Amino acid sequence: MFKKCEICNVRDAHAMSKTIIDSTGKGLQFQSLKELYLYRDLFLTLAYREFRIRYAQTFLGFLWAGLQPLVTLVIFAIVFGRALQVDTSGVPYPVFALAGMSAWMYFSFVVSTSGKSLITDQAMISKIYFPRIITPLSKALVGLIDFAITFILLILFMIWYGVSPSPHMVWLPVFLLMALLASLTFGIWVSALSVRYRDIQHIIPFMVQVGLYATPVAYPSSLIPEKYQLAYFLINPMAGVIEGFRWSIIGQGEVQPLMFYSFGLIALLFILGLLYFKKVERTMADIL
Template identity: 40%
Template sequence: MVRTIIRPPGRLNLPAWRELWDAREVFYRFGVRDIVLRYRQTVVGLAWVILQPLIAAGVFSIVFGLVANLPTNGIPYFVFSFAGMLAWNAFNGIVTRSSGSLVANQSLVSRVFFPRMLVPLSSIISVLLDFAVAFAMFVVLLIVFRINPGWPVLLTPVWLLLTVLLASGVGIAASALTVKYRDIAYVLPWLLQILLYATPIAYSISAVPVGLTWLFELNPLTWLMEVFRWSLLGQDLAEPWQVVALIVTSLAVFGGGVLVFQKMERGFADVI
């Protein structure tokens, strides 16, 4: 005889991590389905993953490199901007895909019981695949331009993990809020577009006027770009404190996103 014990949520209402682990097959299936749906019936398939950062890096090279002539600390502008787009695409991809995932799967969410948090989290799988393909192209660029990033390149998985935590926290919270407030689906892309230019992705933090540097340094994505370029391009890390700040912020944002999701999950089936 199997005994099921139902316990009330604790003060923080943390998720049942064992339950999430037991349902990991759901996480995998949602992730694979996302990949299949994204690239099915496309002419070039996964090549889009390479074309998007390549085209963006090319445009940034013309606008910021040739026209504005912004500094890149000796790194060819195309490679410099491509490295920034690697980190940005990982963050943007998780936030964008996870934020609308619950609404896109509303028939399953309202009728079938499973840990709903796995739906927005499953977007991580497709984003990591995109990152792996684009990173392979980036390695080719390093070889072509003869850039040796040195040993810090070994820390790239650490920065990628922090990117996943930071983006997942935002995406999980946004997915829960979108169920009740559909305005999020309109506001979030607009905010991400602003962040794209308010973050030193296509330009170096050294190009920012001195009087505005403090404002940019308050942006956690600035810290993310700095550590990525330190590992991928061998550039000096301007502010070592940003590493600690990035770790703390990523964990805090992820934890906050989980708590927001848990607080709103009970009402999903009623309002979705």
């Protein structure tokens, strides 16, 4: 008796649902947000799946998430810290680099996983409807786990070197949000473009690798000559985010107006990306 009622309730909750599929495209625009909310559990489950699969049957499991930044850090410390002796204004080099790396690794993880997510999940996409945007979006959540591990590593290094956190720390969530937005922007663009142009898949690993050196991760942006700074921050929106990270965590550098160019660009590209994705969404199952 009780069971029966429960089923009725579930049904009643959706009793008013009405779907209109119109070839001209009217009628679905404003439903999208509401729909995303309805599918929130799928978002969580997909993120959980990604997370579980990554470390399934690995011996070291979670440790891998910490090992990767550590190895990169060692290389950076040798090349940039020792050999090139970049000026970190007194901050111990490992702390300096890790602060930037935490944001960069998050970015590169999200861009590469969400960029290929539609292709990885194409079997699913051709068999069932769900708001496709969930696929790339869910990767932003998974990336946060790795980010947290890198961040813990950073805290350990700060304790070890006796670096006290900057009072700007309260701004970190803002920059984290920017990092998330920037990663998703690229992720959404790449995933939508790669539906039609598979070539994009091959460009991404390359782009991420070049990006690591084209972004002030291993060195401060003050190293870039003044006259190129605008171009530097505009071409590479992550530059502003990384500088912001470092500023809020260890108080290194300063908030420059140039950063806001980066942020404005990210916001613009994000909105355009969503619109483009929406356009591609319809033909996705036919092309994939």
